[in-house]
Amino acid sequence: MIKGFTRFLQSPGEHLKSLFGTQDAPAGGPVLRIIPREDHPVSRQLFSDSALKVLYRLHNAGFEAFLVGGCIRDALLGRQPKDFDVATDATPEEVRDLFRNSRLIGRRFRIVHVRFGREVIEVTTFRGKPSEDDGQNVAHQSDDGMLLRDNVWGNIEEDALRRDFSINALYYNIADFSIHDFADGVRDIESRTLRLIGDPATRYREDPVRMLRAIRFAAKLDFQLDVETEAPLEELAPLLLQVPPARLFDEVLKLFMNGYGVETYHLLRDYGLFPMLFPETDEAFDELPWADAVIERALASTDERVQQDRPVTPAFLFAALLWGPVQLRQRAHEQEGMAPIPALQAASQRVVSRQLQHVAIPKRFSLPMRDIWDLQQRLPKRRGKRAFQTREHPRFRAAFDFLLLREAAGELEPGLGDWWSAFQKADEHEQRRLLGKVDADPAGSPAPRKRRRRRRRKPQNTPSDS
Template identity: 55%
Template structure:
């Protein structure tokens, strides 16, 4: 179906003579027999919201990534709706809803665990400085935007052309306002409007460009990509709590390894993880990051659970290693105390860039500290470690370190065998240790060839 749809797109583009998109108020209307979207692939909850809004006299359309992914024969996880109804009107229509947001006021309609996000059409104010519904800082960043308008204005306020597609459930047509169909055909991600202005309005759009390009396997249009490196520093002004959520979106969608390479290529990794970026620039290997992201991507493809604290433990590993080494050089305290001190400093520095909730920072710190304890196996220590609630995550992290080239003197293989061994074999393994483990594990490592691509 998607192939037939894209073949029709090629015919349309020939008729357009290569023009990029259509003018405002003149969307390209794609009829039901010209596209591949089936109502069967749309969430029942989303259809309920669309129908009720339409029956109540409001315009309502499926919009954004849901339409984009349906046209690509994908299976959207989220369905967003744009409507002429105000947030208060939507809230009145659905008792199972809640008003959220200050910066962008919208409505979440709840169906069990499924959330349908409903936004009111955004407008284009002529004078933002004097508009009480809009707030822009000196750098042009939108701090608050609750100016409502028409569907046409809403389409041109969206970020990327492929997200400015509207599906009308009343007649099953798709409305394309910004040449999104053409960019879908070309597998290209393009900002609507002037890229510099759009990034100034919301610097997180730079991260979204990378995330969507990695997710969809699209290229980023040259005019959209060109300003990113020069403007990446604007992310430093974004609240750390918001950037924490963006980091999770970047690295938990199944394309983390590709995303990491793109972030480095566009100088976007440093604003998110400044201490790790500095450590890597000064020669600290980043193979643990790459290996952890590759492992996470595999788990996503296998529908296995992933944990943010494991990802953060890897993303901050270069920073921790450098801080730990410096702590040992400057103090005469035991290795474990040096590690604890370095971990505290690393976490504190990172929270200035991206917030890390305590429910994640605490287990992340335990994973790091257990890397040292995993080598202390004599007596009853090994069995006590097996009972530690964070043992499995620490063991998995040890395997990631080994796969990344760190020399742990076979510690991963030892723990793999010990977990599966019977009581007699475990006693033999402990006796073979003799005086126990070394003072520190994993500090010696080969340094693989650098690859910042």
């Protein structure tokens, strides 16, 4: 049990009656539970100075100001909050007027970013119910129920209903340091349950990315999906095909680069969401027994680096996610008579082109990804100066790590990775010895193609003039 909630949770009925006062929930709306400061462990010391500046300036200007969502959830779970989102009754224009260091962003959802150096505090106006009124204050939906544009302002109760999960509908009031819980989020934190607010099928249709968020939170927080939240996932998974690929790129980074990528990957496959993101990779699993292991090991390595606060690059991760289909296409091209290097390049082009229809990959990541693939052809070729030239390639280290990944996953016989590991650590004398060993026993290194000798034509015997 979370420290500080014992009295609140053991007798919620009587305790809440004493706390609500005259505050009643709107008809059909959320049931508000106000947890006073003495009954919860969330301290202002957990919040960044920048977040507090935004809260106090809004409050002193006469607006309501709450920290909301993940930062409160994480604080209640005993985690250090990192991202601070502020909800207020001030409109985006009023927020912008209060903060010179701010800018309005977004068309689908208009919000304000208040920047303090590298830190950005996101400020949103309370959302209201979709309106049929003419003008700007209106929500637009597609025929499938997806929200295309939503700038409807409302009050805090309406805003709570518009949020996705109960554990994200928790508001910290800077006026009295209480927590406002509109959807039983505290209880769900206690039971480690992830539950959508409202009808799950409707909420997923409004924004299919919520299905990915459900998976991400379940993996990251080690929560169980509520039965009703879980039920429509597999059936509604194809709705993700309507989401712009650029948006899904951002979501994939959140899914796989948050330190819990392996568990996230398992859940995506369990609920049929992975094929919507990487269809050709999913198709390759049946033909390549090692493809799944390559992805798992890449994700495990990424998780370890994230948890150690070491840098990670999406290029390496996408290289692993798409390597299976690249290999299948390369194999098909070679069977048609194409040489290995052109076959790999043609395969890479086809796979990336199809993938971009589902999840966008910016060139700053797709070009290094393709370098990693291309170097897999060069790493076995170590004769003469080739080993030194390959080692000097700017993507060599990533390609070497990828080679080790392939060996560990069972795609390749081990050996080449050990040779390159020894070569990198060796002095000049040892490097010559290793290169000599390749010349003597070129295991794992393709033999050079022999030049075909021209056959000399035999001179024709011409009859002599006589």
